[in-house]
Amino acid sequence: MHTKTIVLSSLCALLLGACATTPSPEKQAAMQDDARKAAGSLMKQLGGTLKTTIQEKGPAEAIVVCKEKAPAIARSVAETHGIQVKRVTFKSRNPNSVPDAWETQALKAMEKQLAEGARPDTVEYSGVVHKGGKSTFRYTKALVMQEVCMTCHGTPETIPPAVQARLATEYPNDKATGYLPNMLRGAISIQRPL
Template sequence: MNPRILTLVAALTSLPLSAAEIDQEQAAARAIAASFGGQLQAALKPALQQKGAVAAIDLCHTEAAPIAAEQARRSGWAVGRTSLRVRNPDNQPDGWEQAVLEQFEARKRAGEAPASLEWFERVAVEGGTELRYMKAIPTGPVCLNCHGQQLAPEVSARLDQLYPDDRARGFAEGDLRGAFSLRKRLD
């Protein structure tokens, strides 16, 4: 287990769940985030290869939320994505997500690989306990078709149409694109 996560877990020993149960929940959250990302990539890659970036944008626009909802339905975790530079305003980070994303950026600047960045915590919230997990999404080469610094005119036009307040452009390979964000209430 990551030392930062272990320290946080140790600090919260007054909350329900054993260390083994915490490890299980973290593993479950990690698997859900990987599955969500894998499903999204599996849908986007063929659209991008066969029909181009505009088709991939349309597919992401219509399919990302249903994929997240299905992951949530099957797992009992709330599942989503967020970023410091969101494309969809519905994915705006809340205070906790903002703080973790800023920490991810600081850790990346300190030399940690974006693909290795994750956060897990268990916190007391009004009415119970909540587990929270975030896993960084690094910008890969395929991401640059829709999130890169130089976009094709038709890609920019479609993004302008679907997301007039889009801030998710101008990324370079290896940048921190955002993160998968999961929550689970234990009450």
């Protein structure tokens, strides 16, 4: 690092607590691209595991897979890409999925995109957030309801009794049902400190 940069950043730290970083448009595009890849990899791995388990063991058993595998897959994608990854939603099954203020804004913006007719697989939202002298690149990828999701997030008519029973024991405070195809179920939320 150049001395000048060190002096400047120490000055910043002294005067402002720290300086907020705003990445160049190119850097931001590169981070967006990487976040997109990370989200894609998570969706592919999770979707694959879900599909195989439903086929081999039935949807009630797949609930446990979702519970244990989803966080493990998210951790491995986070490590590979050097980012933080989680899933968020307005109506959570896992209590850790409650969105923060920025994620709430992102979910609303993506609901609007869907309502305006955007293709579900293109719906995303990103930005740089400055808070407490720290800057973070943030990205969300929409998770949109498809037919397969109706078995576990749909209505009493689409969720088989065995699945309803298992959900009641595993998630006594489950709010993640009552969805219809093409609704926004939630999002993959990615953060990269700058």
